[in-house]
Amino acid sequence: xxxxxxxxxxxxxxxxxxxxxxxxxxxxxxxxxxxxxxxxxxxxxxxxxxxxxxxxxxxxxxxxxxxxxxxxxxxxxxxxxxxxxxxxxxxxxxxxxxxxxxxxxxxxxxxxxxxxxxxxxxxxxxxxxxxxxxxxxxxxxxxxxxxxxxxxxxxxxxxxxxxxxxxxxxxxxxxxxxxxxxxxxxxxxxxxxxxxxxxxxxxxxxxxxxxxxxxxxxxxxxxxxxxxxxxxxxxxxxxxxxxxxxxxxxxxxxxxxxxxxxxxxxxxxxxxxxxxxxxxxxxxxxxxxxxxxxxxxxxxxxxxxxxxxxxxxxxxxxxxxxxxxxxxxxxxxxxxxxxxxxxxxxxxxxxxxxxxxxxxxxxxxxxxxxxxxxxxxxxxxxxxxxxxxxxxxxxxxxxxxxxxxxxxxxxxxxxxxxxxxxxxxx
Ligand code: CMC
Numbered sequence: 001x002x003x004x005x006x007x008x009x010x011x012x013x014x015x016x017x018x019x020x021x022x023x024x025x026x027x028x029x030x031x032x033x034x035x036x037x038x039x040x041x042x043x044x045x046x047x048x049x050x051x052x053x054x055x056x057x058x059x060x061x062x063x064x065x066x067x068x069x070x071x072x073x074x075x076x077x078x079x080x081x082x083x084x085x086x087x088x089x090x091x092x093x094x095x096x097x098x099x100x101x102x103x104x105x106x107x108x109x110x111x112x113x114x115x116x117x118x119x120x121x122x123x124x125x126x127x128x129x130x131x132x133x134x135x136x137x138x139x140x141x142x143x144x145x146x147x148x149x150x151x152x153x154x155x156x157x158x159x160x161x162x163x164x165x166x167x168x169x170x171x172x173x174x175x176x177x178x179x180x181x182x183x184x185x186x187x188x189x190x191x192x193x194x195x196x197x198x199x200x201x202x203x204x205x206x207x208x209x210x211x212x213x214x215x216x217x218x219x220x221x222x223x224x225x226x227x228x229x230x231x232x233x234x235x236x237x238x239x240x241x242x243x244x245x246x247x248x249x250x251x252x253x254x255x256x257x258x259x260x261x262x263x264x265x266x267x268x269x270x271x272x273x274x275x276x277x278x279x280x281x282x283x284x285x286x287x288x289x290x291x292x293x294x295x296x297x298x299x300x301x302x303x304x305x306x307x308x309x310x311x312x313x314x315x316x317x318x319x320x321x322x323x324x325x326x327x328x329x330x331x332x333x334x335x336x337x338x339x340x341x342x343x344x345x346x347x348x349x350x351x352x353x354x355x356x357x358x359x360x361x362x363x364x365x366x367x368x369x370x371x372x373x374x375x376x377x378x379x380x381x382x383x384x385x386x387x388x389x390x391x392x393x394x395x396x397x398x399x400x401x402x403x404x405x406x407x408x409x410x411x412x413x414x415x416x417x418x419x420x421x422x423x424x425x426x
Contacts, residue, residue: 004018004019010039015033015034018030024058025059040408040409040410045305051405052232052240052397055396056069056229056393056396057229057231057389059306059307061306064307064315065312066230069093072312073225073312073313073316074315076088076225078222082221082225082385083100083103083107083192083193085224086228089388089389090165090395103162106166107166109166110167111166112186113167113171117137117141118174123136124136124178126179128178131376133178134171134257134380134383135257135258137174138168138171138250141167142251149248151246151398157394157398160391161392161395164387164391168383168384168387169193169196169384170200172377172380173185173200175377175380176380179376183205185203186200191212194217194220194221194224197220198217199212201377215324215328216324216328219320220371222317222320223364223367223368223385226364227360227382229388229389234264236256236386238256238258238259239255240393241255241405242256243397244402244405245405252390253391253394256383256390257383260379261379266361266383268300269301270376270379272301272338272365273334275299275300275301276338279341281337282336282340285337285344286344289344289348299351300362301358301359301361302345302351302357302359304359307357308355313360314357314362314363317360317362318363320363321366325367325370330370332366338362345358346358364378368381
């Protein structure tokens with residue numbers, strides 16, 4: 001609802017721009033009135049632009065607050081299972097017992113993938129990065145679910161969400177198994193969501209009595225919850241932008257996976273471990289910090305576009321990290337190195353002045369390593385978890401009329417050059 005207006009004066013003319021308040025957070029200035037003004041707004045990196053209205057997730061970066069559907073992230077991570085959280089993201093509210101049973105059953109039912117999908121895996125080189133495989137095979141799902149799919153039908157949209165949430169652990173584990181040259185493992189009905197993922201990753205057909213350590217499956221489930229959504233981040237905005245053209249939703253999620261892969265976003269958890277490898281030992285930390293300060297490299301797992309105080313996900317992740325490492329009795333020198341790095345960075349004016357704190361990926365990389373997940377799978381796990389968020393945003397967009405996303409630009413290229421034939425070009 002517009003409470004009052006902001007006035008913008010441009011070229012001597014006043015524009016009344018409505019100020020709209022949401023239920024939480026900064027109000028926004030609606031700049032639609034600029035359409036006929038002769039100006040565009042300019043905001044590289046979308047630092048101050050809200051392209052959508054959403055009811056899914058709220059972040060207060062200053063306070064270090066993250067809410068999914070109004071619930072604080074630490075409460076969800078500590079008291080709810082990932083699939084309950086996924087239900088809340090998709091449907092708007094945590095499930096009651098009956099809704100939970102129904103949703104879990106649907107997810108179980110759709111966890112398998114068409115046998116023909118195996119052929120897509122076989123097209124990749126054995127050493128292909130699992131994220132490259134994920135972009136390909138999740139995109140390939142669009143070929144399996146295209147003809148009969150009518151995105152204007154609510155039921156079709158809902159089944160799409162269930163299929164994606166259900167199949168992601170299976171596809172993620174298959175991408176790992178393929179890289180290992182091991183046979184694919186199929187989901188089992190007696191395992192929960194996180195257990196099934198770990199089983200499909202680590203069991204082989206010979207392991208008839210495969211057991212999943214509950215400490216590990218609980219930590220994995222928490223990792224899924226902490227990564228489930230994060231409002232209009234780069235990959236979610238990518239899914240929304242792709243979705244705004246009416247594209248097939250499986251292809252839209254593949255676009256989200258591609259955007260997530262970069263080291264500034266979901267690829268940071270993998271990059272943290274690579275950085276720790278590069279630093280090597282605690283003695284090398286000061287030298288590495290000098291490189292960071294001279295902007296030769298970034299301290300991966302630090303900093304965030306939105307959080308300028310602390311990342312609430314990182315706090316839960318740090319506690320989980322401590323629990324997992326002590327339960328498993330792991331004493332990894334990498335952890336000691338990570339802790340030394342964290343301590344030095346938190347005390348250094350360079351990081352304090354720029355509000356740079358450890359983000360979720362600083363600790364998630366360490367936990368994932370401790371539970372035996374190979375580094376190349378870190379971002380895949382992020383994509384698995386984020387799928388519930390991505391598809392919830394896609395659903396939200398499709399539940400009301402929307403426009404194709406089509407930004408403008410500030411053109412600074414050449415003007416009116418005459419065409420020169422190739423033989424005359426210097
Ligand atoms: N190491 C060293 N300096 C940094 C870092 C870092 N990790 N992050 C930001 N800075 C500096 C940056 O150089 C700039 O300094 P100055 O003002 O002197 O030029 C200042 O801090 C502000 O940074 P920015 O680049 O304007 O911040 P941004 O909001 O555009 O970028 C970021 C946010 C997450 C891309 C960035 O902090 C970064 O690259 N971090 C490392 C990668 C990382 O851990 N990403 C995971 C984010 S959490 C998972 C997710 O939600 O995707």
